[in-house]
Amino acid sequence: MNGIKIVTIGGGSSYTPELVEGFIKRYDRLPVKELWLVDIEEGRTKLEIVGALAQRMVKKAGVPMKVILSYDRREALKGADFVTTQMRVGLLEARIKDERIPLSHGMMGQETNGAAGMFKAFRTIPVILDIVKDMQELCPQAWMINFTNPAGMITEAVLRYTDFKKVMGLCNVPINMVNGFARLLNVEPERVTMELSGLNHHVFATDIFVDGQSRLEEMLEIYQHISAEDAVSMKNFSTLPFSPEFIRGLHCIPCPYHNYYFFTREQLEEELEQYREGRVRGEVVKRTEDELFELYQDENLDVKPKQLEMRGGARYSDAACNLVCSLYNNTGDIQYVDVRNNGTILGISPDSAIEAACIITSGGPKPIAVGELKPQISGIIQNMKAFERLVCEAAVTGSRDLAVTALNMNPLCASDSDAVAVVDELLEAHRKYLPQFFKN
Known part of the structure; x- marks a missing residue:
């Protein structure tokens, strides 16, 4: 009870x-x-800029929290209680390459999906695995809470290639879904919970509850007549409304990222237009970040600026801090995290990562069983899990063949020849950050 030490990497x-x-x-x-x-x-x-702002925020709040800036990860990790990771290996310049190079071949370029998501995983997974090694030595009792995308694949890699179990992936998509459903049902968000089935950025709400009572049928009826403006959406890409026929047949609600898979033609056309105009998402984010850091340098600023919501970071504090708070206080509330499957979803390997509703205790997350997936969603989830596992293996082994095979397995890749060309171009573009692929 002497106070908590939290280390945020990135x-x-x-x-x-x-x-x-x-x-x-x-x-x-x-x-x-x-x-x-x-x-x-x-x-x-x-x-230094964001750290100074953090120190001003703490001072204004009048809480006895010490904010320490460090470039020595091992020194920082000693005795930590919680470690959060929010890094971008290669900075935004790498993201822009991830997006622009596939688009130059007529293939989707989106940070966490397809070729771009795969290469972000290639750069990030080895770094995360090194951090895990340090944690096992320096703070073995600490929880790792990873926000870094692609969160599902990173969680998969930690669970599959280390014996470290105190890891959870975290995303703001589920909390945005909860808030969106609460708005549509005209109730307070804290009254809403979900049954989730699937993987990070590839998950379906297979039931929706208000005060423990299912409201799925009501939400399905709403979603059959919803506009794009009213649908649950994200700030970082446009959302199209699903057809009434699809929602009735699916009998669950897709997360917003399913737009890339169920509106592939429309999303690709929009991305290609952005590519031609020099405004792929990474380029937009870079301009937004430049503006944010200009704001952060204002020595009179001592609160989080509202403009940060345009970065896509809305509700991250609720998701991240609620999770840490619940682990610390053994609250037993329901939250949505990437965890080891352990039979939660039948038909997916028990040692694979899934995204699920979990009861959060001081002993860790307790996933709420979903059982067997219905045929409408089983195939696409199994396909994406196979893709994730191949990506993780390629990231660890540096196998170009596995990289090409993984991309071919992804629904956003239309041609083997495109897969080979995109993999080779991205490997060369990120050579500095991918030593595992250039060992010989």
């Missing part, structure tokens, strides 16, 4: 003020004594 992220705000708001339940913001030398400028 502390120079533009998301950090959202996280700091969340810890400040919960200080009475989550007494964070030390918050270490860790980054690499390449990110020094951003860390």
Whole structure:
């Protein structure tokens, strides 16, 4: 009870003020004594800017939380209680390449899907596995809570290639879904829970509850007549409404990221237009981040600026800080995280990562069983899980053949020849960050 030590790796992220705000708001339940913001030398400028803002926020709030900036990960990790990871290996320039290179071949380029998501995983998974090794030595009792995309594949890699079990992946998509469903049902978000079936960014709400009572049928009726403006959506891409026929036949609600798979032609056309105009999402985010860091440098700013919501970081503090708070306080509430399957979804390997509704206790998340997936969603989830596993194996082994095979398995890839060309071009573009693929 002497206070909690939290280490945030990737502390120079533009998301950090959202996280700091969340810890400040919960200080009475989550007494964070030390918050270490860790980054690499390449990110020094951003860390110093965002770290100074974090320190001003804490000072304004009047809570006894010490914000410490560090470029020594191992020093920071000693004795940590919780470790959060929110890094971008290769910075936004790498994301822009991930998006533009596939689009130059007429293939979808989206940060967590298809070729772009695969290469983000290739760059990130080895770094995360190194962090896990450090944690096992320096803070073996700490929980790792990973926000870094692609969160599902990163969780899969940790569970499959290490013996470290205290890891959870976290995404703001489920909490946005909860808030969206609450708005459509005209109830408070804290009254809404979901049954989730699937994987990170590839998950379906297979039941929706208000005060424990199913409201799925009502939500299905709403979704048959919903406009794009009213549907549950994300700020980082446009959302199209699903047809009434599809919703009736599916009998569950897809997460917004399913737009890439069920409106592939429309999404690709929009992305190609953005590509031609020099405004793929990574380029837009870079301009937004430049503006945010200009704001963050204002020495009079001592709160999270509202403009951060345009970055896509909305509700991250609720998701991340609620999770840490519930683990610390053994609250037993329901939250939505990427965890080991362990029979939660029948037909998926028990040691694979899934995204599920979980009861959060001090002993960790307890996934709520879903059982066998209905045929409408089983095939696509199994396909994506196979893709994720191949990506993780390629990331660890540096196998170009597996990389090409994985991309061919992804529904966003239309041609084997495109897969080979895109993999080779992205490997060369990211050579600096992919030593495992260039060992010989």
